[in-house]
Amino acid sequence: DGGITQSPKYLFRKEGQNVTLSCEQNLNHDAMYWYRQDPGQGLRLIYYSQIVNDFQKGDIAEGYSVSREKKESFPLTVTSAQKNPTAFYLCASHRDRTEAFFGQGTRLTVV
Amino acid sequence: KQEVTQIPAALSVPEGENLVLNCSFTDSAIYNLQWFRQDPGKGLTSLLLIQSSQREQTSGRLNASLDKSSGRSTLYIAASQPGDSATYLCAMRGNNNDMRFGAGTRLTVKP
Numbered sequence: 626d627g628g629i630t631q632s633p634k635y636l637f638r639k640e641g642q643n644v645t646l647s648c649e650q651n652l653n654h655d656a657m658y659w660y661r662q663d664p665g666q667g668l669r670l671i672y673y674s675q676i677v678n679d680f681q682k683g684d685i686a687e688g689y690s691v692s693r694e695k696k697e698s699f700p701l702t703v704t705s706a707q708k709n710p711t712a713f714y715l716c717a718s719h720r721d722r723t724e725a726f727f728g729q730g731t732r733l734t735v736v
Numbered sequence: 737k738q739e740v741t742q743i744p745a746a747l748s749v750p751e752g753e754n755l756v757l758n759c760s761f762t763d764s765a766i767y768n769l770q771w772f773r774q775d776p777g778k779g780l781t782s783l784l785l786i787q788s789s790q791r792e793q794t795s796g797r798l799n800a801s802l803d804k805s806s807g808r809s810t811l812y813i814a815a816s817q818p819g820d821s822a823t824y825l826c827a828m829r830g831n832n833n834d835m836r837f838g839a840g841t842r843l844t845v846k847p
């Protein structure tokens with residue numbers, strides 16, 4: 626059935642490592658988003674993409690990178706330049722003026 | 737950049753009470769507004785979407801209103817139940833398709 630799948634559910638990163646979070650949707654949605662959520666706080670926009678091969682920085686893009694080579698996929702790489710990456714990461718998508726849907730999130734922890 | 741504020745940050749009510757959650761935004765040039773629910777450690781579940789041309793939307797015991805001129809939206813929950821306990825988030829989608837969130841209202845409904 627249709628939806629947004631984020632993987633893995635839990636991810637552990639060593640200091641200085643790059644890690645990639647996966648977000649896949651089979652809803653035929655054009656727009657996709659990445660957010661970061663810290664404990665007890667709202668969602669902060671990292672990157673978003675409206676079409677394939679195009680994306681825009683959000684409010685906290687430093688230390689992160691994305692690609693949008695396929696409509697269905699919008700992976701997020703957390704680079705070693707992100708000094709405090711421990712957080713809950715959420716991916717969302719929508720089509721045109723319709724409602725946005727979210728994946729179940731990836732919890733990233735630095736060890 | 738759109739700033740979104742939610743008041744109150746937390747709310748505790750007895751079961752059966754009607755309640756109102758507030759969301760305010762700084763830029764009236766919005767595309768639409770969406771209310772979400774988030775359970776602890778989970779992704780977001782869409783509740784209601786209001787387009788910029790609409791004044792309100794209803795789904796079951798939920799009613800959301802939008803007043804662009806005053807930069808406000810409210811989520812009204814009728815006859816609250818313990819199962820309504822969660823964090824409620826509002827999100828504004830701007831005309832360039834960015835989507836920004838308030839910090840949320842944490843609701844507890846006591847039996």
